[in-house]
Amino acid sequence: MANSEIHRASTTAPVNIAVVKYWGKRDANLNLPTNSSLSVTLAQSDLRTHTTASCSSTYTTDTLTLNSAPQSLSSPRTQACLRELRSLRAALEDSNPSLPKLSPLPLKIVSFNNFPTAAGLASSAAGFAALVRAIADLYALPQSPSSLSLIARQGSGSACRSLLGGFVGWNVGTAPDGSDSKAYEVAPAAHWAELRAIILVASAAKKSVSSTAGMQATVATSPLFRVRAAELVPARMGAMEEAIRRRDFEAFGALTMKESNNFHATCLDTEPPILYLNDTSRAAIRAAEGINKAAGKVVAAYTFDAGPNAVVYYVEGDTERVAGSFKRILANVDGWDGDRGWAVQGQGLEGAIEESTAEALKEGVSRVILTGVGEGPMKTERHLVDEKGEEVLNMEGS
Amino acid sequence: MANSEIHRASTTAPVNIAVVKYWGKRDANLNLPTNSSLSVTLAQSDLRTHTTASCSSTYTTDTLTLNSAPQSLSSPRTQACLRELRSLRAALEDSNPSLPKLSPLPLKIVSFNNFPTAAGLASSAAGFAALVRAIADLYALPQSPSSLSLIARQGSGSACRSLLGGFVGWNVGTAPDGSDSKAYEVAPAAHWAELRAIILVASAAKKSVSSTAGMQATVATSPLFRVRAAELVPARMGAMEEAIRRRDFEAFGALTMKESNNFHATCLDTEPPILYLNDTSRAAIRAAEGINKAAGKVVAAYTFDAGPNAVVYYVEGDTERVAGSFKRILANVDGWDGDRGWAVQGQGLEGAIEESTAEALKEGVSRVILTGVGEGPMKTERHLVDEKGEEVLNMEGS
Numbered sequence: 182m183a184n185s186e187i188h189r190a191s192t193t194a195p196v197n198i199a200v201v202k203y204w205g206k207r208d209a210n211l212n213l214p215t216n217s218s219l220s221v222t223l224a225q226s227d228l229r230t231h232t233t234a235s236c237s238s239t240y241t242t243d244t245l246t247l248n249s250a251p252q253s254l255s256s257p258r259t260q261a262c263l264r265e266l267r268s269l270r271a272a273l274e275d276s277n278p279s280l281p282k283l284s285p286l287p288l289k290i291v292s293f294n295n296f297p298t299a300a301g302l303a304s305s306a307a308g309f310a311a312l313v314r315a316i317a318d319l320y321a322l323p324q325s326p327s328s329l330s331l332i333a334r335q336g337s338g339s340a341c342r343s344l345l346g347g348f349v350g351w352n353v354g355t356a357p358d359g360s361d362s363k364a365y366e367v368a369p370a371a372h373w374a375e376l377r378a379i380i381l382v383a384s385a386a387k388k389s390v391s392s393t394a395g396m397q398a399t400v401a402t403s404p405l406f407r408v409r410a411a412e413l414v415p416a417r418m419g420a421m422e423e424a425i426r427r428r429d430f431e432a433f434g435a436l437t438m439k440e441s442n443n444f445h446a447t448c449l450d451t452e453p454p455i456l457y458l459n460d461t462s463r464a465a466i467r468a469a470e471g472i473n474k475a476a477g478k479v480v481a482a483y484t485f486d487a488g489p490n491a492v493v494y495y496v497e498g499d500t501e502r503v504a505g506s507f508k509r510i511l512a513n514v515d516g517w518d519g520d521r522g523w524a525v526q527g528q529g530l531e532g533a534i535e536e537s538t539a540e541a542l543k544e545g546v547s548r549v550i551l552t553g554v555g556e557g558p559m560k561t562e563r564h565l566v567d568e569k570g571e572e573v574l575n576m577e578g579s
Numbered sequence: 580m581a582n583s584e585i586h587r588a589s590t591t592a593p594v595n596i597a598v599v600k601y602w603g604k605r606d607a608n609l610n611l612p613t614n615s616s617l618s619v620t621l622a623q624s625d626l627r628t629h630t631t632a633s634c635s636s637t638y639t640t641d642t643l644t645l646n647s648a649p650q651s652l653s654s655p656r657t658q659a660c661l662r663e664l665r666s667l668r669a670a671l672e673d674s675n676p677s678l679p680k681l682s683p684l685p686l687k688i689v690s691f692n693n694f695p696t697a698a699g700l701a702s703s704a705a706g707f708a709a710l711v712r713a714i715a716d717l718y719a720l721p722q723s724p725s726s727l728s729l730i731a732r733q734g735s736g737s738a739c740r741s742l743l744g745g746f747v748g749w750n751v752g753t754a755p756d757g758s759d760s761k762a763y764e765v766a767p768a769a770h771w772a773e774l775r776a777i778i779l780v781a782s783a784a785k786k787s788v789s790s791t792a793g794m795q796a797t798v799a800t801s802p803l804f805r806v807r808a809a810e811l812v813p814a815r816m817g818a819m820e821e822a823i824r825r826r827d828f829e830a831f832g833a834l835t836m837k838e839s840n841n842f843h844a845t846c847l848d849t850e851p852p853i854l855y856l857n858d859t860s861r862a863a864i865r866a867a868e869g870i871n872k873a874a875g876k877v878v879a880a881y882t883f884d885a886g887p888n889a890v891v892y893y894v895e896g897d898t899e900r901v902a903g904s905f906k907r908i909l910a911n912v913d914g915w916d917g918d919r920g921w922a923v924q925g926q927g928l929e930g931a932i933e934e935s936t937a938e939a940l941k942e943g944v945s946r947v948i949l950t951g952v953g954e955g956p957m958k959t960e961r962h963l964v965d966e967k968g969e970e971v972l973n974m975e976g977s
Contacts, residue, residue: 404811405803405844413802442852446803450844452837453868458847460858470851 187570188283190318191233194311194558196302197222197342197349198378198492200437200484201421202444205400205410209393211359212258212338215400216414219350219367219421220342221376221494224555227519230304232292232311233565234319240287246572247292247308254290261335262313263288270320283320290315291565291572296550302380302490309336310343314558326557330364346370346557348425350418370554373428375497377521379504380550381511381542383461383489392487395448395455402452409447430496434482437494438469441484448487457488461545465491467538472506475533481506497553504551505529510539516549525551585968586681588716589631592709592956594700595620595740595747596776596890598835598882599819600842603798603808607791609757610656610736613798614812616749617765617819618740619774619892622953625917628702630690630709631963632717638685644970645690645706652688659733660711661686668718681718688713689963689970694948700778700888707734708741712956724955728762744768744955746823748816768952771826773895775919777902778948779909779940781859781887790885793846793853800850807845828894832880835892836867839882846885855886859943863889865936870904873931879904895951902949903927908937914947923949 197220205215243263245252254263270284290312294304313333317324330341334351341363342349347370354362390398399406417440424432448455458466462485469481469491480499483491495503506529508517516522534542567573595618603613641661643650652661668682688710692702711731715722728739728749739761740747745768752760788796797804815838822830846853856864860883867879867889878897881889893901904927906915914920932940965971 403844405806405841405848408803408806438852439850442850443803443848446801446844446848449847450803450841452840454836454840454864456856456861456864458854459861463854463857466852466854 185237185239187235187237187239187566187568188281188286188319189233189235189564189566190315191231191561191564192311192314192318192558193225193229193231193561194307194314194343195222195225195346195555196228196296196304196307197339198484198486199339199342200433200494201414201417201440202486203338203351204396204444204447205406206338206396208359209397210257212334213359213362214338214351214353215410217351217353217418218339218342218414219348219418220339221378221554222343222346222349222370222557223378223552225559226555227521227550227552228296228302228307230292230294230307230311231561231563231565232290232308232315234312234315235289235564235566235570236283236286236319237289237570238286239570240289243288243290245290245292248294249572258336262309262332263316265332265335266313266316266320266322269322269324273320273322288316289566289570289572293565302382305337306339306343309333309340310558312336313340314344318560327363327365331360331362334359334362344557346555347372348554350422367422368425370556373425373554377495377497377500377504377551377553379493379495379507380552381461381465381491381493381507381546382548382550383459383545384547390455390487395451395487398453398455399447399451403447403450405450406447409443413443430482431479434479434494437482437484445485458485459489459545460541462489462491464538464541464545465493468507468534468542469493471533471535471538472503472530475530476502500524501526501528502530506533507542507549510534510542511546511549514546514548516551519551521551521553583635583637585633585635585637585964585966586679586684586717587631587633587962587964588713589629589959589962590709590712590716590956591623591627591629591959592705592712592741593620593623593744593953594626594694594702594705595737596882596884597737597740598831598892599812599815599838600884601737601749602794602842602845603804604736604794606757607795608655610732611757611760612736612749612751613808615751615816616737616740616812617816618737618747618749619776619952620741620744620747620768620955621776621950623957624953625919625948625950626694626700626705628690628692628705628709629959629961629963630688630706630713632710632713633687633689633962633964633968634681634684634717635687635968636684637968638687641686641688643688643690646692647970656734660707660730661714663730663733664711664714664718664720667720667722671718671720686714687964687968687970691963700780703735704737704741707731707738708956710734711738712742716958725761725763729758729760732757732760742955744953745770746952748820765820766823768954771823771952775893775895775898775902775949775951777891777893777905778950779859779863779889779891779905779944780946780948781857781943782945788853788885793849793885796853797845797849801845801848803848804845807841811841828880829877832877832892835880835882843883856883857887857943858939860887860889862936862939862943863891866905866932866940867891869931869933869936870901870928873928874900898922899924899926900928904931905940905947908932908940909944909947912944912946914949917949919949919951
């Protein structure tokens with residue numbers, strides 16, 4: 182092995198959108214949550230982070246770029262991820278002296294997101310999942326995705342769920358060291374491959390309160406939050422897993438909406454109040470209610486993370502009723518031109534969405550993203566660092 | 580006494596804005612609440628209902644007009660008020676045969692609101708308080724305002740609080756017949772006459788969910804609501820009364836804001852969710868937060884009823900810091916031309932309200948109303964029914 186060899190591994194990792202929300206840490210250093218949560222991993226054809234991890238003695242220090250811009254690696258959270266991954270590699274090297282000594286080498290990590298970061302979509306989950314998965318592959322670590330999720334969790338809580346595909350739970354755990362607070366598979370993507378989502382991206386509204394600061398304020402000041410964490414979420418985890426197991430969209434959808442509203446209620450009950458839902462979000466809620474009323478049952482289920490963008494779940498058979506009803510109004514915005522978009526006729530349910538609601542959506546939605554349930558991180562040979570250790574242009578295309 | 584005599588009594592009654600919110604009925608027929616509440620009665624120079632109650636054998640049936648438009652008296656709630664008032668009068672007549680027999684005579688009730696009903700300000704409280712007070716005066720009933728509040732409560736829950744001035748509590752009560760669920764004086768207006776309020780009236784947005792329907796949905800579906808009703812409000816009533824007794828604006832203001840947010844959190848936690856706060860409301864919250872930050876303490880305290888209009892309390896000495904900061908931005912809207920408005924310089928606290936917040940307020944606020952704590956219903960000789968029993972034009976002027 183030449184001393185100047187460049188070791189590389191590349192992966193893509195998905196975004197996930199929770200249907201039982203993570204909000205509140207019981208330990209900020211270890212990123213241990215106050216309650217369990219459950220998410221749907223979204224297809225990487227639509228939204229993904231592509232990351233190459235490389236190491237070489239020719240590098241002088243650890244570096245990270247995201248969309249070609251240098252990023253700091255100095256946060257305690259990122260350092261915790263790197264430290265734990267290096268430690269696992271060092272243990273491998275100790276047990277097998279024939280392995281190359283990668284653990285002491287500087288890392289060069291190069292990442293690209295294929296979605297607009299300005300869109301306010303939570304990219305940290307995909308980002309940390311890709312970082313952990315790529316370094317784990319670089320180091321040929323034998324740990325399962327669930328074990329690796331313990332490391333990703335320390336980078337960004339919800340990142341732990343992006344290490345698996347399909348329907349993913351994150352167990353709150355009880356161990357003080359966090360060793361049982363990790364992601365687990367509720368069902369693979371193939372179990373309910375018909376699950377789709379349309380994301381209504383609200384016009385550039387910068388998130389005013391960071392999730393980390395916001396959730397700790399909620400834990401500290403909201404008297405309603407303790408009921409949510411201690412009583413409601415535990416019961417809802419079981420009900421949500423059951424709905425997914427049975428592919429019961431009405432149960433899944435009703436609980437998804439109720440759960441999103443409950444989470445945002447505790448945000449509003451925070452001192453000072455956290456208001457992520459804006460008039461566009463309100464209109465998305467009204468639109469989904471109108472669609473469900475016209476359909477006579479729950480066919481559209483909205484949920485909102487820590488921002489105004491609506492994610493509306495539906496099943497493939499209801500594409501026209503749900504995505505079609507939105508296309509009827511929002512045909513002029515970006516996002517309908519992909520494979521999934523062309524398949525939406527845009528007839529929708531006539532009259533399902535009231536005129537004032539339609540106006541608010543037209544005014545406030547800047548683009549849509551059509552997606553669906555998808556797989557966990559995937560290895561790729563498309564490296565973002567070339568054989569000489571130089572960052573390459575992202576060759577992904579769209 | 581001529582048989583054709585027209586008996587008349589007239590009153591004006593105030594609006595009240597709760598600082599501990601009424602939301603949820605434990606008995607819909609008797610309008611019994613799930614929790615106690617507390618409000619500030621607002622000055623009638625700014626907002627009032629003027630009502631004349633008259634009775635005469637020349638009338639053929641009970642009638643009511645509001646702002647010259649005929650209104651139905653057939654609702655069970657209105658009927659309950661009329662029945663109880665007549666019954667009290669009949670008891671008086673039985674005990675004193677020299678009294679004119681008014682209780683069997685048809686009633687003609689004429690009301691005017693001096694505030695724009697389209698503004699979305701809760702007018703039912705002032706309306707029912709004026710109706711009950713005017714008929715009680717017509718009938719020369721000896722009952723105290725607190726006793727009469729039992730009757731007004733059956734018309735519209737929060738109306739019971741408008742029968743008293745100043746700072747008014749409404750006890751949740753425990754009696755099944757509601758006989759202890761009535762208004763009581765926490766402190767008269769003179770106790771803290773410096774308390775002011777600016778109302779930011781949001782541009783014509785019709786209330787989408789009626790209070791009555793909304794609150795019952797909350798009681799039925801919000802798991803967070805029971806904590807509010809059973810635990811939080813009882814503790815907050817005591818703290819709020821104490822803050823008022825001590826004229827401690829910082830304590831009063833902090834609790835007022837927290838309480839409003841808690842109430843709206845349970846609305847959001849309702850199924851389907853009730854969202855009264857819009858982007859204008861959000862901006863009002865941010866503006867108050869900016870003013871308080873610039874002042875270094877709580878000088879502005881927002882609260883929202885079942886709609887998007889912000890009511891911001893402050894004390895007279897902070898007029899410039901609070902109302903002035905709003906005038907700085909909103910000098911072009913209506914509402915600054917009265918006595919109170921002229922006194923506001925409009926310098927405000929420079930930089931207290933962020934540019935984006937200011938823009939949202941300019942876009943969403945259609946007028947301001949400057950008011951303050953005030954007195955309960957007041958008798959007036961300005962009758963809205965003339966001596967011949969005909970409705971007269973409202974002679975109030977502004």
